[in-house]
Amino acid sequence: MSLSATASGLVLFHLSLTVVQSQNHYGVTYTSTQICAVKGSTVVIGCSFKYPSRVNVLKRVWFTKENNYNPEDLKTDPVYAGRVLYSPQWKSCTLTIRDLRESDSAVYKFRFETDRKDFTGLPGVTLTVTALQVHVDTSSYPDWGTLICQSSCRLHDRPSYIWYKNGQKISTQSDQYWYTDYLNPSDSYSCAVRGHEASTSPSVCVRGVSCNRVNYSNRSICAVKGSSVNISSTYNSYESLIQSTSWFRSGRGSEDLREDSQYAGRVEVIETERGRSTLRIRDLTESDSAQYHFKFKTQRFEWKSSLPGTTLTVTDVQVSVSTGRKLDCVTRCNPYVSSYVWYKNGQQVNGASSSSYEASYDTSNSYSCALKGIEDFHSSLVCINGERCNRVNYSKRRICAVKGSSVDISSTYNSYESPIQSTSWFCSGRGSEDLREDSQYAGRVELIETERGRSTLRIRDLTESDSAEYHFKFKTQSFEWKSSLPGTTLTVTALQVKVSRIISVHESQTEVELKCESSCSPAGRLYFVWFKNNQFMVEQSSYQDLFNPGDVISCAFKGHEDCRSASVCKFTSL
Template sequence: MSVTVAASGFVVLLLTVTVVQCEKGWDVSYTSTEICAFRGSTVDINCTYTYPSTVNNHDTTVQETFWFIKESNGIHVDLRTDPEYSGRVENLCGNNTCTLRISNLRESDSAVYKFRFTTNQPTGSLTGSAGVTLSVTDLHVQVSTSVKGDSYNYAKLSCQSSCRLPDHLNYVWYMKQQKMKKGASYTGYFHRSARVSCAVKGLEDFRSTSMLVRSLIDWSVSYTSTEICAFRGSTVDINCIYTYPSWWNGLHTTVNKTFWYIKESNGIHVDLRTDLEYSGRVENLCGNNKCTLRISNLRESDSAVYKFMFTTNQPTGNLTGSAGVTLNVTDPQLQVHVRRSTANPSSTWTELTCHSRCQLPDHLSYVWYNKNKPVGRKKYFHLQHFNPEDSYHCAIEGQERFPSPTLYYPSDAPKPPSVSVSPSGEIMEGSSVTLTCSSDANPAAKYTWYKRSGHKQDQRLSEETQFVLSSIRSSDSGEFYCTAENELGRSSANIFITVTYAPKPPSVSVSPSGEIMEGSSVTLTCSSDANPAAKYTWYKENRALLQGPEGVYRLSSISSGDSGVYSCKSENQYGRINSTSLHLDVQYAPKPPSVSVSPSGEIMEGSSVTLTCSSDANPAANYTWYKEDRALLHGPEGVYRLSSISSGDSGVYSCKSENQYGRITSTSLHLDVQYAPKPPSVSVSPSGEIMEGSSVTLTCSSDANPAAHYTWYKEDEDSPTASGQIFTITDITAEHGGKYQCEAQNTHGRSNTTLHLTVGAGKSVIIMNIIRLTLVVVLVPVLVWTLWTRMKKTLSLKSEVNEAVEMIELDNCPEYDDVTAAAQTEDTEEQEDLV
C-alpha cells in the first residue's frame, strides 16, 4: 500500500499491483488494481497499452482511447459521455499511457473502471479486462477504548476509513470545530456533549463527520447536525452514527435493518424509501456504524424532522435517534455577526461572520462584498480598519440572490429606517407600487432609494422618502433598500418586492448536450420566469409525459423509440405558454440486419436479381455484401444487383451493417440459380474398336439445375431405346451399330447430343463377306450389260410406235391399241427378267 498526493492536495490510496493482459503483442496493464480516495478529492487512474506495429503487413494506428464502467447493447460507453460524470472527468493520454482523472469525487463513483482502445486492424480492439476498483469513502472517528463516568467518558479514539490507511499517517483532531491536537490517536476525558472529528494532516479541509464520544456499551444514535438548511432543487446529506454492544445478555448482537423515517403508522415507523413523495429521490448509504440519508431535488415540502432507526436480533435491541435532524428547505436568511477587539488601542480589529439561523453544510463557499465589490471568499472576514465609507454584506457562492443585510460603519447615525410598500399583499405585473422610507433622526435624515444589483453597482432610484413604480414589471422583482443619512451617520433598511406574472416563454435544454447514445441517461429541463412559480408539462409530439413543478423529465436509459420532438408547457394561474420544440436524436449501433432477394421464388439464369440489406441504425449504417467470405459491395444503400445472373452466382450471401458505434452481420441468404440443361457430353466404355459379342456402356452427363433426366434414342426408331444417365448394351451385334442420341431434360428445357457407334465383325463373317464381295465384283458388270441391251431394244420399239401414231388417225384406230399393248407387254417382261 502506498500514498499518492495529487496536485490538488488530496489523498489517494493505491494498491500497487500490475495486471497484464497480453496476446501476441496486444495488452493493457494497470498501475493499480485498487484505489481508495476521499469524497470531494481528485483521483488519477493510470494504465499503459501496447499493440503490434504491423499486422498482416498493415501498419497499426490507434483510432480511439477511452475509459468506461458501463456497456449498452455490447457497446462500451465512454465515461466522458455519461451525465453522472459531466465536467468531472479528463482523458490524459500520450506515449501509450492513459490517465483517467476524476475530480470532486462522490461515493457513487465507487466502481470498476476499465480502459479500451481501438485500432484500424479488423480485430484490433482491446479492453483491459481486470479493471481498477475505485472506492470513495469518508473518515470517521472510531472509539477503541471507553470508560463511562458521571458526566465524562474516558476514551481512546482513532481516525478510520473503510479503506485501510497507511500506518505512518498523522491526524489533526477537532472538538467543536476547534483544533485540539495532532497525533495518530486521541486519548482523554470527553464531556458527554463533546463532538470530535479528525482529518489527515495536510488535508484538513476533508474532515470526518463529528461524533459524540459515548461509552462502548451504550445503545445510541447520534446525529452530525441537529438542524440543516438547504436550498430548493439541491441535494442534502443527513448523517448519523449508531452504536450498540457487541454482546448483550450473552448473545452476540447483529443489526437486522437500518432506515430513516418521518412518519409513523399505527406505531410502525415508515421507511422513507417506501414513501411515494420521496420516490426516486432518497438513498440510504450505510456502513461501519454510519448511515447517511441523501435526498435529491429538494422541495419546500421536504422540510421536516428526520429520524434514524436500527433494529437488531436482541429482544429489546431496537433504537431510534429521538432528537432527529430538522431540515429546512428555504432561503439562507444570512446575517452578519460582528466581533471587535479594542483591548489594545494600537491594534484593533473587527471580525465579520456570515451566519445563518440554521446550520449550513461545511463545504459551502462564501463571498464577501465591500460596497458591492467582492473582497473575500471565506466564512469569516477580518478587518484591520472599518472605514466610515465602507459597507459590507455576504452571500453563499452560487446563491448570490439571497445576500445578507448590509452592515454600515457604526456611529450615532439615524436609527434604521422603516420601509413599507403600498398596496400591500400580492403585487401584480403592470400595477403601480409606492415604496416609503422613514427614520427617527435629528437633524432630519436625507433618504435615498436603491435597488440591489448583485455584483454590479447598486442602482440609485430616488432621493425622496417615497419611490413610485408606476407600471411594475417582472424584472422589478428583487431587493430594494433605503438609506437614511445625516451629518452624524447613516443607516439603512431593505424590503423585497415580488411581482406576480404569467410565465415567460420557457427555455428548454438537454443534458448531456451533443450526441445522445442509446442506453445513456438524458435529462430534459424546462424553465420559465414566472411568479408564482410555474408548473411544467413535458410533451412528446402531442402526448403528455410529465407534469409537476420541477420541469425536469429524465430518461434513465434512453432508447431509439425516444427519438422525436419534445416541447414543454409552462403555466400558473395567470397564464400558460409553450416552449419551442426540442428534437432528440438518439444514436445507436445497427440492429440485426434483414436481408431479402427480389424476385422471390425460383431464380432463372439470365434474369435480373436484387439483394437488399436494411438495418435500423443511427447514424445510418454502411453495408457490405459478402459471398462466402469475399466482399462484393460496400456503401450506404445496402443493395447488390446482378443484372444477368449465372450459375456461378449460386452460393451463400450475407450482409454486414456498421456505423461508428458498432457492427453486426445478418443471417445467411442462399441463392439457387436454376437453368435448362447444357449440351450433354457422351462417352463410350470401353473406348476403341467395339467387337460383336462384347459389352458396351454409354454415359451421358449435362450441367443443369434442377438435375436433368436422361433418355437414349437410336436413329430411325420412334421409341426411346433406354432411360437414365448410363445405357449398357450386352452381347453387342452389328445391328446395334449406328447413331444414338442422348437427351437431357428438366423443368426449364432440354438439350441433346448424338453418338455414332461402330461394331466390328468376327473371322467367319469376314470370309463370307469376302466371297460376297467377289461375286458382286464379277456378276454386277454382266447384269449391267444385259440390262443396258434390253433397255436399248425397248427404246427403239417405243420410237417406232410413236412414228406410226403420228401417221395414223388416232381416233377409232384399233391397230394403235394393239401395237401399244404389245410394246407395254414386252417392256414389262424385260423388267421382270431384270428383277
Template sequence: MALFLKYFSGIQGNSCNRVSYPTRTMCVLQGTSVDISCTYSHPSNQPLNYKYWFKWRANQEPSDLQADSEYEGRAEYHVEETGRSTLRITDLRDTDTAEYRFTFKTRKHEWKGSLHGTTLTVTGLSVEVTPVAMVTEGQRVTLTCITSCPLADKPSYIWHQNNGSVNGSENPENQLVLDPVGPQHAGSYSCSVRNYPHLRSPEETLTVQYAPNTPSVSVSPSGEIAEGSSVTLSCSSDANPAANYTWFKEHDDSVGESGQNYTITNITSELGGHYYCQAHNAIGHHNSTLLFINVTDQSSSLTTVAVRTVAVLLVTMVIFLLIFLWMRIKRASRKACGQRGRPDTGEGSLPDPEYDDILHLTNRLSPAAQRKPIEEQDDIYNATIHISHSEDQEVPHCWADSPDQSDHTKQPPSLHVSCDHAFHQLNLCVLFILNEMCLFFTALQGNDDWTVTYTSSNVCSLRGSTVDISCTFKYPEKQHDLSTTVLETLWFTKEDRNHKPVDLLSDADYTGRVESSCGEISCIGSSCNRKCTLSIRDLRQSDSAVYNFRFKTNQPGGEHTANPGVALTVTDLQVKVSPRDNRTRNLECDSMCANAAISWYRNGQRAAQGRSYWVYINSINSYSCAVEGYERLHSPSVCKSTPQYADMRPDGIDLYSMFFHSHHISAV
C-alpha cells in the first residue's frame, strides 16, 4: 500500500511539473544570433524560487548561463508570458555548439532537467570547386557553398569574386556554375547568405589556363632602317601559363631565334621584309600580324636627304619671293585706291578700309555674322598675300570697279592669307602665314597618300563659348601587302617630357570641357579618309593655342601628325569710347574676332545693331555690346555715374540722349 501511494504521488508530481521544447535541433550560421524556447508548468499554489537556462555537460551540476563567463554579454532571457521562456545567444561561436536545457524550482519541487533539451550546431561557410581549382578554358566548373549542417531558415546564397558580387548570383541554390569557364572567371571566390553579406566564407582561388591571345609586335627604331644599323623586334601576348615566343620571316622557316625580343645587328637589305612571331604554351599557340622592316642602303638615304634639303631651300626662296611681290602689290594698290576719284578730305582723313575675308567666328556663331570692313592697322598686325582665280573669291575693295577684273576664269591656284588686328601678336601672324603657305604648296604638289587637311587654319571665338575644330585625314587602304588599320587618333597642343603628344582628353587643363569624335571611314579607290572633330566648351583665354591632330596606323612608321595645326584665338568684347563732336561720343565694340555681327544693349535691353553706336554726352543709361548668337556673353558696360539731363533725338530714332563726360566714362 505504501509503495502504491509513493508511485501515485510521483505520477501526480510529473503531471504538474514539466518542461517541453518545440525544437529539438537547430543549425545556425557562425556570427549570427539564435533564439531557443521552451514551455514549462508547475502547481499554481507553488511559486517559483528560480528559473534559468544552462549548457548541459555530462557529470556536471547545472549553472545559470548568464553567470557563465563564456557567455558574458551574449546570453539573455526574454521576459514573456507565464509558462514560456526564451534564451537568446548573440555573436555565435564554434564553442557554442551544445545542448541547452531549462530548469526551475518551487518550494516543494526542483526540475532537474534530466530530459533532453535543444541541441544547437554552429557552422561556418566554405567553398568547394569541382572538378579542381585549376582548370583549362572551355571546361565546366561548379562552385558549392558548404555548411556542416542544413541551415534552419533555408537562406539564399550570394557569390563574390575578387571582393565584388557576381551578377545574378543570388539564388536558393548553393552552387555557382561556370560553363564554359574563361580567363575572365579566374580569381578568388567566396560565398555568403542573404542578410549577412559580411559573414563570408574563406576565399578559394580558381586558376584558368588558356592559350596565348593574338600577339602584338613592334620594331625599334621605327620607319626606314639604314643598312649596317641594329634593329630590335618585340612580341607580347596574354597567356596562362606565360607564353614562349619564336620568330619567323614570311615565306621562310623559323629564323632560329626564340624569346620575346629579337635583335638583328648590322642589318642588310636582304634581311628586310615581313616578320612575325608565334606565341605558344601547353594549351595552344597564336601568330602575330606581319611586321614590315624597310632597309635602305646608306647612299640612297644620303641622296634622299640631299634632295629634300634642296626642295626645302627652293620652297623657302619661293616664299620670300611671294612676300616681296605681295609688299610691292600692296603699296601699288594703296596708291591706286588713294587716286580713284576719292574726295579730298584733308591731311588727317582716314585711309580707305580693306576687307578681311579670312577670319571668322567659329561655326557656332549666328548666321547673321557677316564680314564687315575694318580700319587698316599697323603693318606689324596686318599682312595679306592674295593670289586668286576663284569666281567665289572676294575682290579687294579698291579693285571692285576696275575694268581689268572682269575675267577670273583662267587663273593659277588661289592662295589668300590675312593677318589683321585679330592676332595682336606677331608670332601668331607669322605662324598663320606659314600655315596657309604650307597648305597652298601641298595643293600644288598634288595628292599624297598620307595627309591631314584642316577645315580652317585659324579660328577666333569668344571666351565662354564653344568651338569645333575639324580635320580630314587620308591614308592608303593597303600598303606593303598589309591592310591599313587606324589604331589611334588624338588632338594635342603640347608634349610630355618624352616628346610624346599629350591627348587633350587626358590633359588636366581641359578636364570636362573637350570631346573628340570621328565619322565613318570612306574608301575610294586605293585611299581611305575620315573626318574627326574636336569640341571645346566654356572657352578660356588660356585655350588660345595651336591645335594639332595625330593618327597612328599599323603600317611601319604609321604615326602621322599634321603641322602646323589650327590656331585658336579666344577673345573678349570691349567697348571703346572716342569723341565725335562737342555733344556726342562714338561707342565701338572691339574684339579680336573682327567680322562678327554686333548688337548693342541699353540697360540690358537690345537697342541697335552695328559695330559702332553714337550717343550724347550725359545719360543715366549703361551700354554694352554682344555678338549675335552669343547674347549672354556681353562686354563690360560703360556708363555715367551722375546724370545731368536726358533728351530724345528729334528724328525719333530709338536712342536716348547721353551726356558722358569723357573723363568720367568707366566700365561696370
C-alpha cells in the first residue's frame, strides 16, 4: 500500500510505504520509513497503534536510546526538552519535533505499555536532518557561475527554492535548486526552501572569503531568566576597513542595543578576534526574547541582512505537580542541560538529578528545581497539596536601584503550622540578624505587611554598601524557617557622566557627546535626563552640546531626578 507520510514543517522526502507491525491484535503503523528534514524546521512523524478491547493502555513512549525493552522516553530526555509533542488523541502515536538539529538524526520507535503486555513498533522511522549548503560552480564561464542549493539527504520531488544575494531576497530568480548569476567578488549568496525561510543556508562568498556577509553561530538559543547569554556571529567585508559594528533586535528598528535603555548596564559587545562579534546580555528577562541581528559599517555603506538572525527565547523554570507525588521540572524551551537539581524545603536533595522527582508523603514540605550549572535561577517553591506548606518565594530575583533612592524588596510566604509568630529580613554575609537591629540600616529600614502572607522590606537613602542578597525568614511556635536558596540580589548604582567622543575643539568651546553610565539598569524602559549648570537640558540616552570651560554636567534616570550623578566638569582640559 502506498501512502504519503504525515509530515510537515519542511519534511522534504519520505519513502512512500506504510509499515505495519502486528502481533496478536497488537500493532503499530508508521506512515513512512524514512524522512529527510532541514535543520531548524519542524517534523511530524505519523503513527497509529491498535490493541485488543478490554485492554488498558498505561503508557506511550517514543525513543531512540536504550534497548527495546527499557527505552528512554523522549519527553524526559533533556536534549529534546521543550521540543517534542505527543498526539493528544489516544489511539494516535504521532510525534512532533520542533527546532530540528543535525544531532536529531536517528531511528525513532514507538512503544506502548498495557495491563496485559508491552509492544514496540519495529523497525521504526529513520529521520535524517540536513543543513542546506550553497555550492558555487564556475567551470562553464569564468565571470559567471551556477549556485546549487545542496542537502545531505534526498529532497522530495520538486521543492521550491528561494535565493538571497547579500542578505536580500532575489525577486527575479526562479524557484529552482540552482541559480546562475554574474559573479561579483563582493557578493554573498544563501538559499532556503520556500515556506521555510527561517532555515536558510549559511551565506557564502562566490570568490574567496572577502565578501560582504554575516553568519550566526546559532539560529536559536534558549536561556534561563536571570542568567546570561552569548549570541555570536562571524562577518567579513569586501572593503578591508570596517569602521563600526553593532547588534540590534527585530521590531525596534536598527538601534544599537548599547543605546537602548531596556538593556542599559546589561549588554556588552565582545570582539576578541577579527571577524567575530559576540553580544553578551546579562540578567535576562522574558521581554528579552526576540530575534537578534548584527550589522557593520564601512566608509561607504552600512551592511545588514534581511535573513534570520539568532532567536533568543528566555524561559523561567517551573515545578509541575502531576498525578500523585510525581514532580516535573519544566521549561518553555531547552537550555541544553543534561541534569537537574532538586530542593526540598530550600535545601538541596542529594542524588536527585533527573527532570522528575518523587515527593514525600509529608505535605508540609515545599519543592523547587533548577538546571545543573545555573542553580541560582531555580523555580518558585511549590506545595504538593494545596497552599499549606513551608515556603518563601521572592517577587524579584534581582533589583537595580539608584544611590540615594528607596527600594522595596518583597516576598510571599506561608507555613504548614499556624500561627506564624514573627517575620524578619536579613542579608547574606551578616548572619541572620534582623536588619531592623543592624546599625548599618538604622533609621532606614521598614518592614511592611499589609496583607497576610506578603512581606516587603523597604530601604531608604540607599548607599552602594547596601548592595547584597536579601532573605526572609519566619518563626512559628516550634521552628524557624529559612531557605538556602538565593533571595533577592540588590545592586545599588551611582550614575557617572562619561565622554564618549570629542566632535570638535574650538578656541573657547568644545563639542562633545556624553554618556550616562551605570553598573545596572532599574526595571523598565527608562530614559536619562541631563542637567547643565543645574538646569534641565534634554531627555535622551546621550547628550551632545558645545561646552565652555567650567560647565558642570550631571545626569539622572527620568523619574529619579533627585538622585543625579555626581556633577562633573570635564571641559577645562579639552
